[in-house]
Amino acid sequence: MFEQLVNQLIYVFSVTGVIVFSISGALFAAKKGMDILGFILMGTVTGIGGGTLRDLLLDIPVFWIYDPVTMYLCISSSAFTYFAIKLFLQRDFWIVWMDAIGLSIFAVMGTQVALANDAPLPVAVIMGVMSATFGGIIRDVLGAQTLMLMRPEMYISCALCAAMSYVLLYTLGVTELLIVIVSFSAGFGLRAAAIIFNLKLPQFRY
Amino acid sequence: MFEQLVNQLIYVFSVTGVIVFSISGALFAAKKGMDILGFILMGTVTGIGGGTLRDLLLDIPVFWIYDPVTMYLCISSSAFTYFAIKLFLQRDFWIVWMDAIGLSIFAVMGTQVALANDAPLPVAVIMGVMSATFGGIIRDVLGAQTLMLMRPEMYISCALCAAMSYVLLYTLGVTELLIVIVSFSAGFGLRAAAIIFNLKLPQFRY
Amino acid sequence: MFEQLVNQLIYVFSVTGVIVFSISGALFAAKKGMDILGFILMGTVTGIGGGTLRDLLLDIPVFWIYDPVTMYLCISSSAFTYFAIKLFLQRDFWIVWMDAIGLSIFAVMGTQVALANDAPLPVAVIMGVMSATFGGIIRDVLGAQTLMLMRPEMYISCALCAAMSYVLLYTLGVTELLIVIVSFSAGFGLRAAAIIFNLKLPQFRY
Numbered sequence: 016m017f018e019q020l021v022n023q024l025i026y027v028f029s030v031t032g033v034i035v036f037s038i039s040g041a042l043f044a045a046k047k048g049m050d051i052l053g054f055i056l057m058g059t060v061t062g063i064g065g066g067t068l069r070d071l072l073l074d075i076p077v078f079w080i081y082d083p084v085t086m087y088l089c090i091s092s093s094a095f096t097y098f099a100i101k102l103f104l105q106r107d108f109w110i111v112w113m114d115a116i117g118l119s120i121f122a123v124m125g126t127q128v129a130l131a132n133d134a135p136l137p138v139a140v141i142m143g144v145m146s147a148t149f150g151g152i153i154r155d156v157l158g159a160q161t162l163m164l165m166r167p168e169m170y171i172s173c174a175l176c177a178a179m180s181y182v183l184l185y186t187l188g189v190t191e192l193l194i195v196i197v198s199f200s201a202g203f204g205l206r207a208a209a210i211i212f213n214l215k216l217p218q219f220r221y
Numbered sequence: 222m223f224e225q226l227v228n229q230l231i232y233v234f235s236v237t238g239v240i241v242f243s244i245s246g247a248l249f250a251a252k253k254g255m256d257i258l259g260f261i262l263m264g265t266v267t268g269i270g271g272g273t274l275r276d277l278l279l280d281i282p283v284f285w286i287y288d289p290v291t292m293y294l295c296i297s298s299s300a301f302t303y304f305a306i307k308l309f310l311q312r313d314f315w316i317v318w319m320d321a322i323g324l325s326i327f328a329v330m331g332t333q334v335a336l337a338n339d340a341p342l343p344v345a346v347i348m349g350v351m352s353a354t355f356g357g358i359i360r361d362v363l364g365a366q367t368l369m370l371m372r373p374e375m376y377i378s379c380a381l382c383a384a385m386s387y388v389l390l391y392t393l394g395v396t397e398l399l400i401v402i403v404s405f406s407a408g409f410g411l412r413a414a415a416i417i418f419n420l421k422l423p424q425f426r427y
Numbered sequence: 428m429f430e431q432l433v434n435q436l437i438y439v440f441s442v443t444g445v446i447v448f449s450i451s452g453a454l455f456a457a458k459k460g461m462d463i464l465g466f467i468l469m470g471t472v473t474g475i476g477g478g479t480l481r482d483l484l485l486d487i488p489v490f491w492i493y494d495p496v497t498m499y500l501c502i503s504s505s506a507f508t509y510f511a512i513k514l515f516l517q518r519d520f521w522i523v524w525m526d527a528i529g530l531s532i533f534a535v536m537g538t539q540v541a542l543a544n545d546a547p548l549p550v551a552v553i554m555g556v557m558s559a560t561f562g563g564i565i566r567d568v569l570g571a572q573t574l575m576l577m578r579p580e581m582y583i584s585c586a587l588c589a590a591m592s593y594v595l596l597y598t599l600g601v602t603e604l605l606i607v608i609v610s611f612s613a614g615f616g617l618r619a620a621a622i623i624f625n626l627k628l629p630q631f632r633y
Contacts, residue, residue, distance in 0.1 A: 050422035052377040056354075056370070059347070067278070072479070072489050077278050083341040135495040141471070148468075156362060156568060164468070171464040216462035256628035258583040262560075262576070265553070273484070283484050289547040362568060 021192045025127070028195065029066075030088060032120035037062035037089045039113040040154045041096035042106050047158055051097050057154060058093025059086070064150035065121045069142055073132045111210060114151055114163060118170070119202035122147035122177035123195055136182050143178030144171060147202075169209035169216060177202025227398045231333070234401065235272075236294060238326035243268035243295045245319040246360045247302035248312050253364055257303050263360060264299025265292070270356035271327045275348055279338050317416060320357055320369060324376070325408035328353035328383035329401055342388050349384030350377060353408075375415035375422060383408025433604045437539070440607065441478075442500060444532035449474035449501045451525040452566045453508035454518050459570055463509050469566060470505030471498070476562035477533045481554055485544045523622060526563055526575060530582070531614035534559035534589035535607055548594050555590030556583060559614075581621035581628060589614025 040061025044054040063079050070077045079085035096103065103109045125146025129139035148164055148171065155162045164170045180198035189197075208214055246267025250260040269285050276283045285291035302309065309315045331352025335345035354370055354377065361368045370376045386404035395403075414420055452473025456466040475491050482489045491497035508515065515521045537558025541551035560576055560583065567574045576582045592610035601609075620626055 047371065049371065050378075052381065052422065053371070056350075056377055071277060071483055072492060074488060074492075076280060080278060080280075080340060080344055083343045086343050086347055134492060137495045137498050138492055141498055144468075152569070157358070157368060159367070159571075161571070162569060165459065165461065165465070171468055175464065216464065253577065255577065256584075258587065258628065259577070262556075262583055277483060282486060286484060286486075286546060286550055289549045292549050292553055363564070363574060365571075365573070 017192075021195070024192060024195060025124070028120050028199070029124055032117050032124065033062045033066075033085055033088050034092045035113040036065075036117035036121075036150050037092035038096050038103075039110045039117065039151070041093040042103055042110045042113070043154055043158050043160070044093075045096070045100060045103075046106060051094065054097045055090050055093040057157065058096065059089040060157065061150045061154040062089040062092070064153040065125065065146040065148065066150075068149045069125050069128060069146040072142065072145075073129060073134065075128075075132060111163075115173075115203060115206045115210065117150065118147045118174055118206060119177050119199050121150070122174040122202050123181055123199050126178045126181040126198070127191075127195070130182075130185060136186065140175070140178045140182055143181065144174045147174035147177070167213075167215050169205065169214050172216060173202045173206035173209060176205045223398075227401070230398060230401060231330070234326050234405070235330055238323050238330065239268045239272075239291055239294050240298045241319040242271075242323035242327075242356050243298035244302050244309075245316045245323065245357070247299040248309055248316045248319070249360055249364050249366070250299075251302070251306055251309075251312060257300065260303045261296050261299040263363065264302065265295040266363065267356045267360040268295040268298070270359040271331065271352040271354070272356075274355045275331050275334060275352040278348065278351075279335060279340065281334075281338060317369075321379075321409060321412045321416065323356065324353045324380055324412060325383050325405050327356070328380040328408050329387055329405050332384045332387040332404070333401070336388075336391060342392065346381070346384040346388055349387065350380045353380035353383070373419075373421050375411065375420050378422060379408050379412035379415060382411045429604075433607070436604060436607060437536070440532050440611070441536055444529050444536065445474045445478075445497055445500050446504045447525040448477075448529035448533075448562050449504035450508050450515075451522045451529065451563070453505040454515055454522045454525070455566055455570050455572070456505075457508070457512055457515075458518060463506065466509045467502050467505040469569065470508065471501040472569065473562045473566040474501040474504070476565040477537065477558040477560065478562075480561045481537050481540060481558040484554065484557075485541060485546065487540075487544060523575075527585075527615060527618045527622065529562065530559045530586055530618060531589050531611050533562070534586040534614050535593055535611050538590045538593040538610075539603075539607070542594070542597060548598065552587070552590045552594055555593065556586045559586035559589070579625075579627050581617065581626050584628060585614045585618035585621060588617045 037058035041054040041058035043061070044057040047053070049057070063085060066078050122143040126139050126143035129142035134142060151163050177198045180201040181194055184194040184197060243264035247260040247264035249267070250263040253259070255263070269291060272284050328349040332345050332349035335348035340348060357369050383404045386407040387400055390400040390403060449470035453466040453470035455473070456469040459465070461469070475497060478490050534555040538551050538555030541554035546554060563575050589610045592613040593606055596606040596609060
């Protein structure tokens with residue numbers, strides 16, 4: 016029963032991550048003045064991009080291929096964003112925060128899936144960071160926008176924080192439910208602080 | 222014998238799609254003033270990009286890896302474009318129309334391959350759209366050009382139209398030969414109309 | 428024992444290729460004024476990009492997934508570049524030459540792995556060229572920089588030269604040790620000459 020609770024939490028997490036990333040991609044399409052199919056395309060590639068790369072690299076079935084629910088989620092979130100655009104008045108605000116939630120969720124999910132497929136610990140961390148950042152990278156590359164991960168405030172650090180917390184607690188033998196909650200909170204908390212207080216790592220000065 | 226005819230038609234389709242996409246990529250290299258190897262590289266990635274993504278996602282062998290014919294096609298179409306560039310005086314005209322043919326063909330082929338590999342119907346539609354658009358996306362990203370799918374006139378809609386026609390006729394149990402012809406015609410017809418009459422979906426206005 | 432020597436040489440080659448590409452990616456991060464995690468991300472994707480694409484296309488396990496050594500190499504080379512940036516005063520000089528070494532190594536490695544997995548000869552050549560160029564392409568796309576392969580002096584030609592030398596000597600039945608050394612030297616020699624003497628293929632003029 017407890018195991019079931021964990022699986023349900025992970026499923027809810029995964030679904031939430033896909034939805035928030037889809038919305039952030041669709042809002043991006045709004046900035047570019049695209050039509051509804053542009054919203055859906057941008058929302059879908061942003062929503063599934065990170066998890067797709069993760070599954071390709073781990074050589075496991077791509078998570079949305081044999082389960083159409085993910086597609087329905089991406090399409091309906093993107094279409095919702097198109098029709099309810101007035102809910103998202105401050106687009107940049109919403110893009111940044113939806114992206115922050117998605118970033119933390121996918122960092123946790125990517126690490127978890129990598130460990131479940133017997134990847135070594137440092138590879139699991141990298142996989143978490145890649146899953147978390149790749150959807151946003153595709154979104155920004157397609158939109159010919161400066162990559163969000165090139166912004167001065169901490170971004171990759173937050174995905175790394177979530178992924179490393181996961182691996183650390185995992186090696187300590189903590190129960191999975193707690194690992195997921197703590198590592199998500201660590202990543203999201205750091206990102207929230209970075210956005211609000213404009214936290215930066217020391218940048219390269221030459 | 223009838224089945225054989227269908228397979229031959231599909232093969233001819235696939236070959237034509239690779240050739241026209243290769244030419245559109247090579248013409249792009251002409252716009253950038255590249256040398257002959259640049260033509261071949263741009264032609265090849267555009268020609269095989271969509272089908273490669275499709276095969277990676279479906280976890281089936283990538284179609285050109287164990288069959289060098291595709292490579293010969295890409296290389297010779299690109300080299301032909303380089304030497305016969307005078308045939309393509311109005312480059313943008315040719316890029317757009319070659320791209321339109323390739324778009325419709327790969328939408329049909331992508332949907333067909335996905336269904337043949339037991340993908341659910343909505344996933345097959347997405348796969349058709351991705352196969353159709355991804356080659357052009359790589360071409361435009363490498364060339365740092367505004368993505369063709371971001372242009373105002375209908376583009377994704379046409380791939381979607383072809384893929385949805387395919388799935389619709391497929392569920393109705395229509396014979397494959399007819400499905401391929403009708404869904405290609407639907408996609409190409411819509412794209413041709415969109416180019417000629419500058420058809421647009423309502424764009425986002427805020 | 429001789430076979431062992433060949434394997435060791437190939438391993439040293441592979442490691443060197445990852446390191447020099449990581450440094451070239453990290454130097455790129457320096458140009459963009461990123462923080463240390465930006466250095467590591469850019470260094471890592473540049474270091475592993477080409478080999479990752481090669482393994483995905485050939486449907487063999489991605490080389491760094493079950494062997495964390497590659498990750499340690501990427502991370503430590505990138506971090507070293509960050510802290511020892513004063514060693515790389517002329518950044519463009521170092522980026523170009525590190526890239527040249529990596530290009531030649533990965534062209535050789537890509538061709539070798541493709542042949543070892545029974546790819547046809549022309550596909551092995553393409554795979555060599557793709558492995559050699561893809562890491563740099565990701566680096567340049569992420570950094571929104573003009574692709575190095577779009578520069579006027581010969582670049583793809585050098586990867587092609589290494590890959591074709593490999594396939595030619597392979598069909599002639601030359602011993603692997605010699606093939607690796609000769610084809611690397613051919614590719615690197617041509618690239619070095621192209622950089623120093625600004626060698627170009629005839630470019631497209633209209």
